[in-house]
Amino acid sequence: MGARSSKSSVSAVMPAYNAELTIPDAIQSVLAQTYEIAEIIVVDDGSSDRTADVAAGFPRTRVIRQPNGGCGAARNTAVQAASGEWIALLDSDDIWLPRKTEIQLGYATSDAGVIHCNRFDPIHFGNLWHRQAHVTPSGALIRKQVLLDVGGFEDSPAVIDDITCWLKIALTDWRFVQSETDLIQYRPTEQSLSANDFKMARRELAGIDMVGKRVNCQPEEIERVRQASRIEYAKNLIAGQRWDEAAQLLQECIPGLASRWLSLARLGKVNRLARTNLVRWLHSVDGGYASHVCSGECSLPEVQRKQCMESCRKPYFRPREVG
Numbered sequence: 001m002g003a004r005s006s007k008s009s010v011s012a013v014m015p016a017y018n019a020e021l022t023i024p025d026a027i028q029s030v031l032a033q034t035y036e037i038a039e040i041i042v043v044d045d046g047s048s049d050r051t052a053d054v055a056a057g058f059p060r061t062r063v064i065r066q067p068n069g070g071c072g073a074a075r076n077t078a079v080q081a082a083s084g085e086w087i088a089l090l091d092s093d094d095i096w097l098p099r100k101t102e103i104q105l106g107y108a109t110s111d112a113g114v115i116h117c118n119r120f121d122p123i124h125f126g127n128l129w130h131r132q133a134h135v136t137p138s139g140a141l142i143r144k145q146v147l148l149d150v151g152g153f154e155d156s157p158a159v160i161d162d163i164t165c166w167l168k169i170a171l172t173d174w175r176f177v178q179s180e181t182d183l184i185q186y187r188p189t190e191q192s193l194s195a196n197d198f199k200m201a202r203r204e205l206a207g208i209d210m211v212g213k214r215v216n217c218q219p220e221e222i223e224r225v226r227q228a229s230r231i232e233y234a235k236n237l238i239a240g241q242r243w244d245e246a247a248q249l250l251q252e253c254i255p256g257l258a259s260r261w262l263s264l265a266r267l268g269k270v271n272r273l274a275r276t277n278l279v280r281w282l283h284s285v286d287g288g289y290a291s292h293v294c295s296g297e298c299s300l301p302e303v304q305r306k307q308c309m310e311s312c313r314k315p316y317f318r319p320r321e322v323g
Contacts, residue, residue, distance in 0.1 A: 113174025
């Protein structure tokens with residue numbers, strides 16, 4: 001853990017869409033930080049409620065209004081407007097614990113690009129790509145220069161902007177540094193993307209294609225990651241008794257591997273007492289089908305290629321934790 005500069009400035013960046021009910025608690029958690037945040041930039045992403053007016057009533061809070069363009073575009077607008085050396089992401093329905101910023105800045109080193117509070121360490125391209133790690137946006141403190149280096153977040157609503165951003169950063173020399181965990185309170189709402197597994201699955205599949213092509217990953221390897229993504233989201237949909245959406249994702253998997261899961265999902269729709277056992281079974285078979293030896297034929301630098309090949313031998317499964 002490196003010593004932080006007492007002069008480090010932090011800008012809190014918050015995209016918001018129809019968040020008038022949740023944004024007051026989110027902003028208040030920023031103002032309550034033991035390490036003072038220089039500014040709070042809220043980008044109202046085309047809300048139809050009073051989100052912008054509510055946010056504007058708080059001190060040190062700047063509100064930027066723009067037509068609805070998705071979370072990535074809103075984050076990019078805020079980053080461009082930010083004056084801080086560090087960008088602290090916060091979704092409008094989440095809350096920081098009071099010492100979150102103070103604690104994370106204590107882990108800042110000259111090569112730290114992203115300081116996170118998830119339980120995955122280390123984080124590199126391989127385990128991000130193979131779904132063995134992730135970074136929760138509201139728990140991420142990012143050096144602004146890092147975002148400038150990688151061109152910011154993807155501003156297309158067709159992909160999940162934060163997941164693709166972490167993968168782009170992992171292709172640079174900047175490091176992901178783990179701080180203490182459990183520094184945020186995650187509060188998904190019905191309209192939040194992470195509460196809509198089917199929509200999120202579609203966007204993640206598009207992001208997998210985009211990043212896979214960027215590093216010249218072989219088509220069969222890209223498809224394996226896509227398949228793991230479909231099955232993970234299908235499990236979540238089954239757990240929520242959203243049988244038809246789960247079936248759509250499972251139908252797109254390689255038929256030889258997915259036929260049993262699809263038949264069980266349909267059976268579960270008739271007999272929902274089978275739901276818990278089905279989800280447990282899907283969890284248990286992940287490691288068996290997904291672990292394999294990658295060809296290593298891609299354009300990744302040597303160190304990252306070896307990390308990626310090693311991650312490829314492990315089960316494709318990203319635990320849904322946010323701490």
